[in-house]
Amino acid sequence: MKILVDCAGARIGGAKRLLNEFDLYLRDRQLPQLRAIGRDHVLTAPWLLRRECPGERYDRSLALNNVSFMVAGRERRVLIHGPQHFLRLEEVRSLGLRISPAVHAQAPVVWSALRRTDHIFVPSTSMAERVLRIVPGVRDRVVVAFNPVTPPDPALLRARADERRERAADARTVDFLCPIIITPHKLMTRRLRVGLAALDILAGPPHHIDATITATAQAAQIDDPAVANHPRLRLIGEHPAATVIDMMVRCDAIFFPAELESFGYPMAEGRMMGVPVVALDNLHNREIAGPALVGYERETVEEIAAALHAALDADVKPDQDNLFGRGPYFDLLLGEGAAS
Numbered sequence: 423m424k425i426l427v428d429c430a431g432a433r434i435g436g437a438k439r440l441l442n443e444f445d446l447y448l449r450d451r452q453l454p455q456l457r458a459i460g461r462d463h464v465l466t467a468p469w470l471l472r473r474e475c476p477g478e479r480y481d482r483s484l485a486l487n488n489v490s491f492m493v494a495g496r497e498r499r500v501l502i503h504g505p506q507h508f509l510r511l512e513e514v515r516s517l518g519l520r521i522s523p524a525v526h527a528q529a530p531v532v533w534s535a536l537r538r539t540d541h542i543f544v545p546s547t548s549m550a551e552r553v554l555r556i557v558p559g560v561r562d563r564v565v566v567a568f569n570p571v572t573p574p575d576p577a578l579l580r581a582r583a584d585e586r587r588e589r590a591a592d593a594r595t596v597d598f599l600c601p602i603i604i605t606p607h608k609l610m611t612r613r614l615r616v617g618l619a620a621l622d623i624l625a626g627p628p629h630h631i632d633a634t635i636t637a638t639a640q641a642a643q644i645d646d647p648a649v650a651n652h653p654r655l656r657l658i659g660e661h662p663a664a665t666v667i668d669m670m671v672r673c674d675a676i677f678f679p680a681e682l683e684s685f686g687y688p689m690a691e692g693r694m695m696g697v698p699v700v701a702l703d704n705l706h707n708r709e710i711a712g713p714a715l716v717g718y719e720r721e722t723v724e725e726i727a728a729a730l731h732a733a734l735d736a737d738v739k740p741d742q743d744n745l746f747g748r749g750p751y752f753d754l755l756l757g758e759g760a761a762s
Contacts, residue, residue: 430460508552571746599673620727675733
């Protein structure tokens with residue numbers, strides 16, 4: 423079984439996390455008939471044309487980047503994890519120019535390719551709903567498969583449990599980690615503003631909690647200087663996944679206010695690590711964060727403050743259900759006969 427896999431476009435964020443997991447999978451498997459292409463390539467129109475002529479015939483093709491192969495591969499498979507190509511009308515109106523015109527131009531190409539695809543994988547129920555609202559004819563080809571998450575070293579989890587037990591007697595500053603790659607459509611300036619105002623509430627009576635939000639962002643990515651320079655915001659820029667995971671293990675809770683997500687790696691990682699995840703209480707976040715979710719119903723200062731405070735007392739255990747297993751995930755995407 424000869425398989426062609428396109429990895430183009432996986433440079434940052436969740437796409438890069440997924441590619442890291444794929445590399446670990448390939449390290450553990452013997453798949454001499456699998457050829458991975460597109461590493462370090464940007465997903466552009468010239469690349470999409472070039473990949474259709476790989477120089478030899480393949481039994482199966484898999485695109486990990488939203489755009490299915492059109493010709494290459496007798497059987498074609500695709501992973502869809504770009505909600506910006508499947509926006510609802512109200513989202514288009516509210517986000518406006520925060521969604522690049524290029525994204526709107528790409529969307530019909532993504533939809534057209536889906537119609538020629540044999541198997542369509544999505545990382546959440548909400549992403550499946552987005553796809554089927556636009557392309558209902560592919561209903562019997564869509565499979566929900568949670569993205570893979572490799573749990574951290576058990577020693578790190580034990581150290582985290584010890585630190586949380588000691589926190590009550592420790593006068594250190596509480597740290598809420600916001601590990602989000604900031605892009606215009608995520609509206610993170612507004613969301614950080616509300617989160618920081620929530621910390622101001624916690625700093626006052628009756629709580630008197632000294633807390634900060636540590637965000638994997640730079641000041642230039644934040645539209646409002648008052649937010650970027652807020653004394654309770656610590657901006658650390660982007661870091662490799664391993665560094666971010668180490669910070670997740672050691673933080674008091676993950677603050678994940680993003681809404682336009684197909685999966686949300688920090689929520690799944692919080693669930694696997696036993697780290698509370700403060701996020702909107704909606705169906706998508708419940709599905710991914712599970713028992714780690716400490717939710718708020720509305721994006722208001724008061725409700726976020728209450729959720730952040732509740733997270734400090736939440737007793738979240740690392741999830742042992744293996745919902746995010748790497749081996750079963752890629753076995754499913756690659757299909758039967760991949761190892762033959």
